[in-house]
Amino acid sequence: MSSGRxxxxxxxSSVTRPMPSVHNTPNVTTLGRAIQAGSMxxxxxxxxxxxxxxxxxxxxxVDRSHISTRNIPTTTLSSSQRRISNDSTRxxxxxxxxxxxxxxxxxxxxxxxxxxxxxxxxxxxLASNSNDDASSSNAKVSSIDxxxxxxxxxxxxxxxxxxxxxxxxxGNTCFMNSVLQCLSNTKPLLLFCxxxxxxxxxxxxxxxxxxxxxxREYANLIRKMWTSSENHSVASPSxxxxxxxxxxxxxxxxxxxxxxxxxxxxxxxxxxxxxxxQRKPSPMKIDEKAExxxxxxxxxxxxxxxxxxxxxxxxxxxxxxxxxxxxECSHCQYxxxxxxxxxxxxxxxxxxxSSSSVQECIQLFMSKEELDGxxxxxxxxxxxxxxxxxxxxxxxxxxxxxxxxxxxSQARGRTKLNTYVDFPVNNLKLxxxxxxxxxxxxxxxxxxxxxxxxxxxGTAYSGHYIAQCKHPFTNQWxxxxxxxxxxxxxxxxxxxxxAYVLFYERNN
Numbered sequence: 211m212s213s214g215r216x217x218x219x220x221x222x223s224s225v226t227r228p229m230p231s232v233h234n235t236p237n238v239t240t241l242g243r244a245i246q247a248g249s250m251x252x253x254x255x256x257x258x259x260x261x262x263x264x265x266x267x268x269x270x271x272v273d274r275s276h277i278s279t280r281n282i283p284t285t286t287l288s289s290s291q292r293r294i295s296n297d298s299t300r301x302x303x304x305x306x307x308x309x310x311x312x313x314x315x316x317x318x319x320x321x322x323x324x325x326x327x328x329x330x331x332x333x334x335x336l337a338s339n340s341n342d343d344a345s346s347s348n349a350k351v352s353s354i355d356x357x358x359x360x361x362x363x364x365x366x367x368x369x370x371x372x373x374x375x376x377x378x379x380x381g382n383t384c385f386m387n388s389v390l391q392c393l394s395n396t397k398p399l400l401l402f403c404x405x406x407x408x409x410x411x412x413x414x415x416x417x418x419x420x421x422x423x424x425x426r427e428y429a430n431l432i433r434k435m436w437t438s439s440e441n442h443s444v445a446s447p448s449x450x451x452x453x454x455x456x457x458x459x460x461x462x463x464x465x466x467x468x469x470x471x472x473x474x475x476x477x478x479x480x481x482x483x484x485x486x487x488q489r490k491p492s493p494m495k496i497d498e499k500a501e502x503x504x505x506x507x508x509x510x511x512x513x514x515x516x517x518x519x520x521x522x523x524x525x526x527x528x529x530x531x532x533x534x535x536x537x538e539c540s541h542c543q544y545x546x547x548x549x550x551x552x553x554x555x556x557x558x559x560x561x562x563x564s565s566s567s568v569q570e571c572i573q574l575f576m577s578k579e580e581l582d583g584x585x586x587x588x589x590x591x592x593x594x595x596x597x598x599x600x601x602x603x604x605x606x607x608x609x610x611x612x613x614x615x616x617x618x619s620q621a622r623g624r625t626k627l628n629t630y631v632d633f634p635v636n637n638l639k640l641x642x643x644x645x646x647x648x649x650x651x652x653x654x655x656x657x658x659x660x661x662x663x664x665x666x667x668g669t670a671y672s673g674h675y676i677a678q679c680k681h682p683f684t685n686q687w688x689x690x691x692x693x694x695x696x697x698x699x700x701x702x703x704x705x706x707x708x709a710y711v712l713f714y715e716r717n718n
Contacts (some may be wrong), residue, residue, distance in 0.1 A: 233433045370683045372436035373400075376444040376693035380451060381464035384675040384692055389473045390447065390715050391677035391690040392662035394435055396610060398528050400682065404436070405430040411524065415488040420457050425483035427474075429455040444693040456477070469664045469675050470554075470614045470711050477553055481525040490520045506547065506650040510534065510605045511547035521551065529553045532606035536649045537587060538599050544591035549605055554612035554711075567644055568613065568633035568712065576602050576646050603648040604640065607656050611638075611714040618670055626670040632706040635660045638714055654718070662713030665706065678704055 320655035339594040370621040373394060377387040393399055402408070408429055412422030431450045438445070494516075501509055513530055519531075531550050537546040557571040577603045581587060611713045617627045639654030640646050666673050677690040678698060687698040698704060 241473065265560070270472040283421065292356040299402075318574070321672045344590060354396050356441060359399050369436065370681075372438070373681060373683075374442055374688060374695050375435040375438050376442065376690065376695045377435075378444060378448075379692040380446075380448055382466050383447070383468045385453065385462065385469040386447065386454075386461075386472055387690070387692050388664040388675040388677040389469050389476065389711075390431070390450075391679055392664055393473075393476075394432055394715065395662055395679040395682055396528070397661075397715070398609060399525075400432065400436070402524050402528075403432045410485050413483055413485045413488055413523075417488055417490075417552075418482040418485060420453070420479060420483055422483045424453055424457050424479045428480060442695050462659050466672075469666070473554070473612070473664075473711065477525055477529060481521060481523045484525060485521070485523045487518075487520065506648075507652060509547070510549050510648075510650060514606065516549070517551045526551075527609070529608055529610050529612065531604065531608035531611070534603045534650075535602070536601045538601075539592060540595075540597045540599065542589065542591050546590055552650070553608075554614055556614040556616050559627050559631065563629065565630040565632070568615075568631055568638070570615070571615065571631065572640075572646060573643050576604075576643070589693035596602060601645075603645060603651075605648045607716065609716050611658050611716065613712040613714070615710055615712070617666070617710060624670045626673075628707050631709060632705060633709065633712060635701060636702060637717075656716045656718050660704075660713035661715050663704065663709050664711040665708040666710040667708045675710075 214246050220449045303687060377388065377390060402411075409426075414421045426528055427450050432444045442605065450462065454476065457479045461467065461472065461475070501512070504512065509533065518526075532552055533550045533552050533555075535548045535550060537548075538544070555572075555575065557568075557575040559571055560566050560574065578597055580597065582597045587597040587598055588594065591597070615631055617629070619625050619627065636659050638658040638660070640658075641656070647655050659683070663678045663680065665676050667676075668674055676692075678687060679690065687704060689696055689698055689703075
């Protein structure tokens with residue numbers, strides 16, 4: 211049993227690291243043998259871990275009550291810093307394309323040899339032509355996929371029967387188990403953990419608290435969950451939990467915890483462990499006036515490049531989006547616009563209604579909020595505190611959209627809202643919502659399909675977590691209640707007032 215706890219988002223400065231590219235293509239044959247044999251553990255490391263308390267977490271969930279209202283100044287990057295950012299972007303695109311070609315296997319065993327030869331050729335071409343655009347690389351990958359899509363592979367067959375592994379409750383660890391099951395069914399993260407050369411992606415520099423050990427232990431657990439030869443087997447997350455506790459000491463014991471808070475810490479730790487940034491960039495020169503003269507879409511891109519100098523990893527590729535914050539002075543109408551990277555959104559529930567929809571909650575999060583009284587921010591133009599309005603909109607959509615329903619409140623004592631929130635299982639459309647997408651957002655707004663839910667039942671002081679997840683290879687829904695796993699067949703079994711954290715995957 212584990213109760214929910216109110217979440218507080220803390221934003222601190224980032225530790226930075228350089229961004230080496232990862233060019234190794236997974237050895238498909240060896241990967242297939244390893245999956246079939248169930249021997250997928252990543253070897254141990256001799257690296258010493260620095261264990262320290264975590265006072266805050268960078269790029270955590272975005273809660274509108276904790277977004278900075280100050281006018282963030284412009285950063286002018288040096289040419290060398292821009293090269294670091296651009297090289298990292300090309301490296302990330304190259305790595306993603308090579309990995310997709312190797313892991314999205316639909317060919318027979320005899321085709322694997324041909325495919326590996328083709329991949330090696332493509333990898334060499336990409337290395338010698340690092341300035342080729344991403345569309346050309348994607349076209350090569352798509353061509354390979356079309357050529358080899360005529361029959362399923364042994365790896366596909368193994369994965370279709372995998373992932374239905376329960377997790378032991380070690381004592382109030384249902385909060386952790388529910389998050390692990392949702393992440394286990396997050397397809398891009400799963401495939402990243404299953405690639406053979408994952409060890410080459412680990413950040414063992416001093417800029418990672420765990421020096422790659424947290425990702426190593428997480429991947430070992432995920433591989434056990436997906437390579438078990440027994441149907442509905444049970445795995446122990448004990449070793450993983452101990453490792454998480456070394457990164458975030460609050461999870462060392464067996465106290466009741468909040469699943470969304472655990473998710474934030476885990477993603478931060480995994481992000482550090484596979485970060486492409488391994489040393490601090492040079493000091494930045496701030497030029498606020500120059501940034502104000504830039505077009506909004508250019509400011510957004512510039513801000514994103516700035517973020518990648520500090521946080522750049524496969525975890526960022528999968529979970530990170532960008533939020534636009536507009537602060538308008540009610541006295542002089544001056545607008546201060548800033549951009550923030552986010553990994554999940556904490557969206558409020560209507561307080562006076564017994565039922566709502568996730569679209570209404572998103573709309574409420576994005577709506578204008580008046581800042582007055584003690585909340586008055588400093589107007590950059592008036593040079594004094596003024597009554598202002600604050601509004602959010604989405605500038606960049608993530609591949610995986612995580613929505614945290616704010617059911618727990620500290621107001622008038624710790625309480626839980628049992629509001630029934632309806633949410634679409636398929637085709638969550640953000641562009642159907644008014645003023646949710648930024649005016650400078652480029653391209654069609656994506657739609658999202660639900661694939662995971664962390665549910666909380668009970669009160670704010672005592673409760674229990676379970677997960678409901680859609681299998682990434684069979685599309686069958688299952689419920690994971692610690693060590694128990696069973697199928698779900700009805701939509702009514704998925705949508706309930708217990709939904710707490712929703713996981714959506716972008717489908718376009």
